[in-house]
Amino acid sequence: MSAIILFMAGIAAIVGWWLSQQRLTAKPWLEEGVIVDLREERSSPQAAKIGLGVFLAVVGSLFALFISAYSMRMTMVDWRTLPVPPLLWFNTGVLVLSSVALQWAYIAARRDDIDGVILGLLAGGASAVTFLVGQLMAWRELSVAGYFVASNPANSFFYLITAAHGLHLMGGLVALGRTIGKVWRGVEVAQVRVSVELCAIYWHFLLLVWLVLLGMLTGWTDNFVDICRQLLS
Amino acid sequence: MVDVRFDTIAGIPPAEVGEVDLYHPRSWWTRYVFSQDAKVIAVQYSITAMAIGMVALVLSWLMRLQLGFPGTFSFIDANQYLQFITMHGMIMVIYLLTALFLGGFGNYLIPLMVGARDMVFPYVNMLSYWVYLLAVLVLASTFFVPGGPTGAGWTLYPPQAILSGTPGQDGGIILMLASLILFIIGFTMGGLNYVVTVLQARTRGMTLMRMPLTVWGIFTATVMALLAFPALFVASVMLLFDRLLGTSFFMPTLVEMGELTKYGGGSPILFQHLFWFFGHPEVYIVALPAFGIISDLISTHARKNIFGYRMMVWAIVAIGALSFIVWAHHMYVSGMHPYFGFFFATTTLIIAIPTAIKVYNWVLTLWRGDIHLTIPMLFALAFIITFVNGGLTGLFLGNVVVDVPLSDTMFVVAHFHMVMGIAPIMAVFGGIYHWYPKVTGRMLNEALGQFHFWVTFLGAYAVFFPMHYLGLLGMPRRYHDIGETAFIPASAHDLNAFMSVAALIVGFAQLVFIFNLIWSLFKGREAGGNPWRATSLEWQTPETPPGHGNWGKELPIVYRWAYDYSVPGAARDFIPQNEPPAKLSAQGAHP
Numbered sequence: 001m002s003a004i005i006l007f008m009a010g011i012a013a014i015v016g017w018w019l020s021q022q023r024l025t026a027k028p029w030l031e032e033g034v035i036v037d038l039r040e041e042r043s044s045p046q047a048a049k050i051g052l053g054v055f056l057a058v059v060g061s062l063f064a065l066f067i068s069a070y071s072m073r074m075t076m077v078d079w080r081t082l083p084v085p086p087l088l089w090f091n092t093g094v095l096v097l098s099s100v101a102l103q104w105a106y107i108a109a110r111r112d113d114i115d116g117v118i119l120g121l122l123a124g125g126a127s128a129v130t131f132l133v134g135q136l137m138a139w140r141e142l143s144v145a146g147y148f149v150a151s152n153p154a155n156s157f158f159y160l161i162t163a164a165h166g167l168h169l170m171g172g173l174v175a176l177g178r179t180i181g182k183v184w185r186g187v188e189v190a191q192v193r194v195s196v197e198l199c200a201i202y203w204h205f206l207l208l209v210w211l212v213l214l215g216m217l218t219g220w221t222d223n224f225v226d227i228c229r230q231l232l233s
Numbered sequence: 234m235v236d237v238r239f240d241t242i243a244g245i246p247p248a249e250v251g252e253v254d255l256y257h258p259r260s261w262w263t264r265y266v267f268s269q270d271a272k273v274i275a276v277q278y279s280i281t282a283m284a285i286g287m288v289a290l291v292l293s294w295l296m297r298l299q300l301g302f303p304g305t306f307s308f309i310d311a312n313q314y315l316q317f318i319t320m321h322g323m324i325m326v327i328y329l330l331t332a333l334f335l336g337g338f339g340n341y342l343i344p345l346m347v348g349a350r351d352m353v354f355p356y357v358n359m360l361s362y363w364v365y366l367l368a369v370l371v372l373a374s375t376f377f378v379p380g381g382p383t384g385a386g387w388t389l390y391p392p393q394a395i396l397s398g399t400p401g402q403d404g405g406i407i408l409m410l411a412s413l414i415l416f417i418i419g420f421t422m423g424g425l426n427y428v429v430t431v432l433q434a435r436t437r438g439m440t441l442m443r444m445p446l447t448v449w450g451i452f453t454a455t456v457m458a459l460l461a462f463p464a465l466f467v468a469s470v471m472l473l474f475d476r477l478l479g480t481s482f483f484m485p486t487l488v489e490m491g492e493l494t495k496y497g498g499g500s501p502i503l504f505q506h507l508f509w510f511f512g513h514p515e516v517y518i519v520a521l522p523a524f525g526i527i528s529d530l531i532s533t534h535a536r537k538n539i540f541g542y543r544m545m546v547w548a549i550v551a552i553g554a555l556s557f558i559v560w561a562h563h564m565y566v567s568g569m570h571p572y573f574g575f576f577f578a579t580t581t582l583i584i585a586i587p588t589a590i591k592v593y594n595w596v597l598t599l600w601r602g603d604i605h606l607t608i609p610m611l612f613a614l615a616f617i618i619t620f621v622n623g624g625l626t627g628l629f630l631g632n633v634v635v636d637v638p639l640s641d642t643m644f645v646v647a648h649f650h651m652v653m654g655i656a657p658i659m660a661v662f663g664g665i666y667h668w669y670p671k672v673t674g675r676m677l678n679e680a681l682g683q684f685h686f687w688v689t690f691l692g693a694y695a696v697f698f699p700m701h702y703l704g705l706l707g708m709p710r711r712y713h714d715i716g717e718t719a720f721i722p723a724s725a726h727d728l729n730a731f732m733s734v735a736a737l738i739v740g741f742a743q744l745v746f747i748f749n750l751i752w753s754l755f756k757g758r759e760a761g762g763n764p765w766r767a768t769s770l771e772w773q774t775p776e777t778p779p780g781h782g783n784w785g786k787e788l789p790i791v792y793r794w795a796y797d798y799s800v801p802g803a804a805r806d807f808i809p810q811n812e813p814p815a816k817l818s819a820q821g822a823h824p
Contacts, residue, residue, distance in 0.1 A: 001506055004464075008557055011460065024546065026442040028794035029538060033814045034438055047353040047433045051425050054459065058421055062463040065510070069467060069503060073482065078498030149478050153498065156480035160471070 002225075003071060007064035011057055052198050056205050059168060063209050066164065067216060070157050071225050082154045084218045085141045091134035092214060098127035099207045102176075102200040109193045117189060117196060121180050124203065128173055135166055161213055165206065172202050267363075269355035271340045272779065274362045276672065278336030281362075282329050283747070285369050289324035290740050292317045297696075301733025303714045312400040314713040315384030319401075320375075322387030323409070326515065327416060328369055330657055334522040335420070335458065336365060338664055339427050339451045341672065345771035346448045348436025348789050348811075350782045352426040361426070364419030371412040378404035386711060388512070391483040391504050395476040397490065406476060410469045417462045417469075427455040436770075438791035442546065443810070445769045445795040446539065449546055450525020453553040454518045461514035461557070468507035475499070502567055509560040516653050517556040520620075521549055523660035524591055527613050529795075530663050531595055533767045534610035535602030536806050538796035541594040548587035555584045565633050566640045574633040581631035585624070592621055603799065603806075607765075608682040612663030615690045616656050623652025626701065641711070644704025647697045655693045662689070662746070669750070670764045674777050675757030681749040685742050692739035696732045703728065768807050769795045 073079070105120025139159065149159045179195040215221040258264035268274060296317050299309045309317075340358070344351055352358045375382035383401035385394035393399050395406055431452045435444075444452075471482040475496070483504040484496035532539040539545060561569065561577040595617050604610065626648040630636045639645060662685075669677050707720050715721055763772040775785040789811035797808040 001510065004510065005558075008460065012554055015456075019550065022441045024442065025543070026440070028440075028442045028542060029796070032793050034790070034792060047429050050432055051354060051429045054425055054428050055421075058425075058459050058463060061460050062466060065464050065467040065507065069471065069482070069507065072503050072506070073500060076498050076500060078481075149474075150480045150495070153481055156474060156478075156482060160474060160480075164470075 001068045001072070003067040004061065004064045007061060011061075046194060048194060048198060049201075052201060056202070059205070060209070062164070063161075063213070066157075066161050067212070070161070070216060073153050073157065076153070078152070079154055080152045081219060082142070082147050082152065082158055083145075085138045087134055087138045087141060088214065088218075091131050091138065092210065094127050094131045094134060095207055095210055098124050098131060099200075099203045101127060102196070102203045106196050106200040109189055109196045112189045114183070114189050117192070118180075118183055121176065121183065121196065121199075124199070125173065125176050125180065128169055128176070128203070132166055132169060135162055138162075158217055161217070165210055165213060168209075169206055172199065172206065175199055175202070267359060269351075269359045270781075271344050271352045271355070271358060272672075272783075274358055275337050275340035277362050278332055278340060278365065281366055281369055282333040282337060285324055285373065286329035286333075287743075287747075288373070289321045289329065290743060292321040292324075294737060294740050296321065297733040297736040299713065301730040303716075309713075311713040312384060313381070315386070315711070316382045316400050316405075318711060319384050319386055319389075320372075320382050324372070325654065326387065326519070327413070328372060330519045330653075330661075331420070331458070331515070332365060333661055334519060334657070335427065335451060335455055336362065336423055338447070338522060338526065338668075339455065340423070341668065342447055342771060343427055343430050343451060344434070345671075345774065345779060345783060346445050346769055346795075347431060347434065347439050348770050348784070348791060349430055349434035350784060350788070353429045353434050354426050357422045358426045361419050361423035364415055364422065368412045368415035368419060371408050371415060375401065375405045375408045375412075378408065380405055383409045388505075388508060389472065390508075391472060391475065391499075391501050392485060392487060392496070395472065395484075396487075396494075407473065410473045410476070413469045414466060414473075417466045420462060421459060424455045424459045427451065428459070436788045436791060439770075439810075442543070443791055443794045445525070446528035446542070446545055446549070447522070447525040447769075449549050450521040450523070450528075453549050454521040457514045457521070457553050457556065458518045461511045461518065464507050464511035468504055468511070471507075472504065502564075502569075505564050505567055506560070509563045510557075512563060513560040514556045517552055519653055519657045521553065523616065523620075523657045524549065526660045526664045526667075527595065527616050528591075528598075529769065530609045530613040530667055531598050532796050532798060533667075533765050534607050534613070535599050535604045536798045537598055537602040538798055539594070540597040540600075541590070542794065542796065544590055545594055548590045551587040552584060555580065555587070559584060562631055562636075565636045571633065578631055578633050582628070585628065588624060592617065592624075607666075608677070608679065608686055609663045609667035609765075611683075611686045611690075612659045612666065615686070616659040616663065619651055619659060619693075620656040623648055623650075623656055627652055639704060641709055642704040643700050643708045643710055646710045647700035647704055650697050650700075655697065659690075662686075665750075667765065668771075669753070670760030670777075671771055671774075672778055673754055673757070674760055675753050676760045676764060677753045677757060678749050681745055681752075685746045685749065688742035688745075689739055692735050692742065695735035696739065699728050699732055766805070766807050768793075768797055768809050770810050773809050773811050 101120050101123035103120075105117050105124060108114075108116025108120055139162070142155070142158070147155045147158075149156055175195070176199050179192055179199055182192050182195065212221075216225075258268060258270070263269075265273060268277075295309060296314065298306055299314055340352070343349075380401050380403040383389070383394065383399065383405035385399050385401070385406060389406075389409070395402060399406075401409075431444075431448060471480075474480045475482055475484050479495050481496045481499035483501050484494070484499040485501065486497040487494055528539050528545060559577055559580045561573065562581045565574050565577075626644070630639060630645065630648055666677055666682060669675075703725055706722075706725060708715060708725065715726075760777065762774065762777045765772070770789055770791070771779075773789060774780075774783060790813075791810045792813050793808060793810055795810055797803075797810075799806045800808055
């Protein structure tokens with residue numbers, strides 16, 4: 001459970017930092033009248049952005065739990081690490097491109113460059129779809145080679161975790177599709193700026209999650225996991 | 234002080250909202266059924282939760298009939314008994330209490346108490362309810378599939394949960410896991426709303442430290458639930474894989490019906506870790522909203538400010554954080570390393586400190602208060618007593634050496650029913666009696682309420698107090714029939730019969746409560762806007778029940794905390810949160 005504990009410690013640090021700015025030592029029974037509201041002092045981000053942030057914490061905790069389960073299960077004797085299909089490297093590259101494209105769309109949106117926004121969104125969407133197709137092909141390669149979902153826990157985890165990541169990306173594609181639809185119908189750039197930004201943040205987050213998962217699935221992080229395990233046990 | 238200009242401030246909701254910004258129901262369907270109004274969603278959540286809760290209540294009757302009079306009722310066999318305990322536990326903990334506190338009370342009270350017009354994402358909020366309803370329907374459908382609902386116990390421990398010896402192995406367990414997954418998806422939608430609404434949609438002057446403790450409790454519980462439910466999600470998905478696809482995440486090599494199964498090498502302990510990483514925070518997900526509600530009820534009905542407000546807030550936050558590092562105290566008998574157990578015993582005892590602070594503060598709030606023994610107050614007092622009771626037996630079970638002999642006995646059942654069954658439901662009842670007048674505009678009937686309270690309170694103790702004793706005798710939980718056992722005397726069977734009769738009577742009192750809810754809706758006394766003379770914002774709405782957008786044309790401005798009761802020199806014994814200080818000084822009192 002070390003991965004989820006580390007993740008929770010990170011969340012606790014963020015929450016603690018935030019709480020420390022909220023005047024929790026105030027004595028509200030003495031403070032009558034209009035008092036300075038902290039939200040007045042600095043412009044606070046929009047509700048949608050905070051909502052996305054909270055959602056990312058939930059998704060992050062989900063993947064941290066998968067990682068925890070993975071690292072506990074892999075110590076059992078029947079674990080046979082599965083060969084990583086080379087296709088995953090291509091997919092990773094495509095996902096990076098997707099993230100870059102959406103970042104580009106976001107920068108274009110800030111400069112009111114509608115063509116750039118459309119191009120970035122479409123490129124981002126297309127490469128994300130390519131990534132998903134690539135993942136399916138990787139699954140196919142593995143099952144053709146005899147690595148079925150139930151034949152070894154390493155395989156089970158591979159299919160489960162890539163599926164969970166893919167489903168989150170598909171959810172993101174729905175939001176991206178709606179944003180593209182808005183731009184298509186000729187909505188002003190200012191009105192989609194937030195949507196584009198949220199999509200870009202979500203994509204970067206899923207890229208980060210994917211890189212961590214890839215490190216774990218390919219065994220790159222085994223040494224790190226061992227160190228963590230030794231620290232906690 | 235009052236003439237601060239607000240209109241230039243960014244990040245705070247504007248006082249006036251253009252009509253276009255608000256969600257407008259266009260037809261009867263969108264007003265009452267597919268509504269995006271948090272108040273309607275709250276009522277939908279509450280009714281659904283109570284309806285499925287009634288099913289769980291009937292299940293508890295059937296269990297008690299079997300335990301009290303074993304062998305008398307031919308329609309309850311061993312398999313059905315296991316199905317009853319499983320469904321009773323799962324429904325009560327997740328589909329009733331979690332949904333009612335967060336979906337019901339949360340939806341109704343958060344926007345009103347922080348002075349918002351609605352939740353920040355109303356559409357997602359509506360979806361949350363419909364996904365929850367779907368989860369409930371999927372759960373209820375397991376009663377009708379071949380093989381019936383799962384009988385794996387509410388903890389759904391593998392390997393037995395998905396093996397053929399356990400009832401409901403065909404459809405029951407699959408639908409149960411699917412229902413849990415749906416519930417978590419639905420809850421996440423709602424939870425995002427509650428958190429962002431508290432962070433973002435508070436009205437002017439409503440600082441975090443001016444929020445009523447109910448909002449603090451629900452807010453913290455929601456944050457915890459958002460982080461803890463993924464653990465149940467992961468466990469459910471992986472168990473579903475094991476059941477449907479034949480993977481071996483949790484399933485060890487084992488022989489079933491004389492044949493080696495296809496499973497091998499998995500770790501049941503891994504499931505327990507995941508389950509309890511959700512399961513322990515779940516206790517506080519249910520308890521923290523109850524803490525908050527009780528704080529507000531006690532302060533209002535004792536006409537006194539809450540004692541140690543800051544400590545109360547800090548304690549809520551501390552409990553929320555600590556509850557994530559105590560999960561393995563549910564697993565002392567799983568064969569874990571003893572040092573590991575002692576670590577978790579220590580954290581478990583540490584969590585008693587903030588909890589005890591809260592109890593002391595409630596008692597000190599009552600001290601020399603002008604206590605009105607209204608029905609909400611009676612339930613609040615019952616909550617404190619019951620929670621202390623259940624908390625003390627928790628200290629027993631939190632220690633490894635005491636827990637090991639008591640594990641899997643009725644003592645454990647008595648403990649968790651006291652602390653997270655009876656106590657939170659007391660808070661639920663207190664909250665319903667308290668806020669029903671705001672929701673409907675009418676008071677609940679007092680005489681029926683008195684009957685409901687006394688029968689429920691005394692009856693619950695008649696059921697669960699003797700159960701501790703049975704547990705100490707060594708009577709195991711989850712047994713359909715104890716039979717002739719040397720260490721259990723005949724008197725224990727008489728006690729079991731007595732408890733069963735008490736349980737039937739307590740259940741009957743809940744029917745009276747349901748009747749009261751419906752009867753008072755039409756015949757109850759008119760409540761007016763603020764029948765309890767309370768300070769918090771929800772009682773200051775221009776209309777009762779609160780109308781479209783809650784606040785009429787302008788949002789309220791908050792000038793004080795939520796607990797200005799019996800302020801010396803004030804004209805009345807309460808000062809609403811939105812009453813400006815100038816008014817006070819005009820009446821000749823110091824500000």
